[in-house]
Amino acid sequence: MGFARVYNKFMRIIGLAGWSGSGKTTLITKAIPQLIARGCKVSTLKHAHHGFDVDQPGKDSFFHRAAGATEVIISSAKRFAILHELRDEPEWDLHSLLSKVSPVDLVLIEGFKRDKFPKLEVHRVANGKPLLQPGDPYIVTIASDQPLPAAKVPVLDLNDIGAIVDRMLERAVPLASLAAAARST
Numbered sequence: 001m002g003f004a005r006v007y008n009k010f011m012r013i014i015g016l017a018g019w020s021g022s023g024k025t026t027l028i029t030k031a032i033p034q035l036i037a038r039g040c041k042v043s044t045l046k047h048a049h050h051g052f053d054v055d056q057p058g059k060d061s062f063f064h065r066a067a068g069a070t071e072v073i074i075s076s077a078k079r080f081a082i083l084h085e086l087r088d089e090p091e092w093d094l095h096s097l098l099s100k101v102s103p104v105d106l107v108l109i110e111g112f113k114r115d116k117f118p119k120l121e122v123h124r125v126a127n128g129k130p131l132l133q134p135g136d137p138y139i140v141t142i143a144s145d146q147p148l149p150a151a152k153v154p155v156l157d158l159n160d161i162g163a164i165v166d167r168m169l170e171r172a173v174p175l176a177s178l179a180a181a182a183r184s185t
Contacts, residue, residue, distance in 0.1 A: 012172035015109040015119035019129040047111025
């Protein structure tokens with residue numbers, strides 16, 4: 001797999017990182033409408049740490065997968081979904097997954113914290129967890145519910161969605177630059 005299949009070299013990406021319970025999903029759901037209002041077409045890519053299923057036992061598509069189909073496409077007048085069963089294949093990396101995303105202006109990536117692309121850290125002091133930023137040079141901004149005077153990167157108020165969206169748009173990188181970085185490692 002890889003970037004050979006990526007057909008939108010103008011698509012940009014920015015990540016969101018943070019401990020569980022920090023508010024990453026809440027922030028994404030607040031940022032998306034503002035990004036759309038600014039004329040951006042947005043997609044999201046989320047890494048799940050455990051197995052997950054979007055299909056339901058008893059449905060035809062579930063039986064198709066259970067019978068051994070590699071991919072099952074479910075379609076209706078309102079949406080479609082492609083379920084790809086990995087079977088014994090290794091989990092796909094970020095680059096391979098991004099090659100499957102339809103062309104948009106911006107992809108918000110939640111997870112993939114070990115990958116090398118700019119990320120905004122979501123931090124809640126009440127979680128009692130340390131910042132990720134000192135250990136991740138790709139964190140370019142922290143969105144926090146409290147001031148963090150010792151932070152080595154800009155800190156934004158977690159409730160200032162407009163400023164966070166501004167920063168996302170400033171720091172998002174073209175998918176093509178991620179591909180170039182992957183080839184150089």
